[in-house]
Structure formats: structure tokens, C-alpha cells
Amino acid sequence: MEAVTLKIYKNRGTTMNQLSMRIESAVDDSPKALSHKQLILKHMQNGRKITALEALSLFGCFRLGARIWDLRHDGYNVQQKLIDINGKTVAQYWLEPTCPGDTEGKFFRL
Numbered sequence: 001m002e003a004v005t006l007k008i009y010k011n012r013g014t015t016m017n018q019l020s021m022r023i024e025s026a027v028d029d030s031p032k033a034l035s036h037k038q039l040i041l042k043h044m045q046n047g048r049k050i051t052a053l054e055a056l057s058l059f060g061c062f063r064l065g066a067r068i069w070d071l072r073h074d075g076y077n078v079q080q081k082l083i084d085i086n087g088k089t090v091a092q093y094w095l096e097p098t099c100p101g102d103t104e105g106k107f108f109r110l
Helices: 016-026 036-045 052-059 064-073
Strands: 078-085 088-095
Touching (some): 036 052, 036 088, 052 088, 064 078, 064 088
Antiparallel strands (some): 078 088
16 A cells, blocks of 8 residues: 555644544545535435435435535536425425436536
8 A cells, every 4th residue: 555645734623533534535445435415416316305304314414505506516407395394394305307318317518
């Protein structure tokens, strides 16, 4: 295994767990953990819908709206609907195919 140079910056709010995850992902031999964006994308590509509470409980993602923005910015056709859960209105997200045969829900950019 070749040597890996790590740059560690002091960052307020970074926990030791987050820091160790960054270090692990820098080492080539370790299994790469999926990002929140990738986990949410795979969840929706399997035909499932997701809310912020589900993203938090399934993936530990506190900022589902930001990850949805990232996916839309990457070209994914993420749809949104406001639903009522126990008297609270929450956003529910899912991938919508853009044309027949589009299983990923990705826009075709020209």
C-alpha cells in the first residue's frame, strides 16, 4: 500500500467520527462509504419515496433538501409533493423517469 498524505484542517463542528470517515475514504484499501447523496439516489432509484425524517433515520442525513438540490443540479428529475403525516405537512421526494426506458430518472442534456 502506498503512503497517503492527509491534510487535516481545523473545522468547527467536525466530529471525530466525521474526521475518521474522511481519513478512511482517503485510504485506497478501505471500502469507500457512500455519501448521503449517493445513498438517497440509490434509495429513490429503487422506486422508493423519501421524507426528511426517513432520510435522518435511514442514513443520518439532516439536510435532505440540500441533497435533493444537489441531485437536481446533477440532472436527476426529482419530484416533490407535500403530504400530511400526523397533522404535519412534510415534503416527499421521488425520482420520475423523463422518458420511456429512463430507469435512472436522469435528464438527457444536449
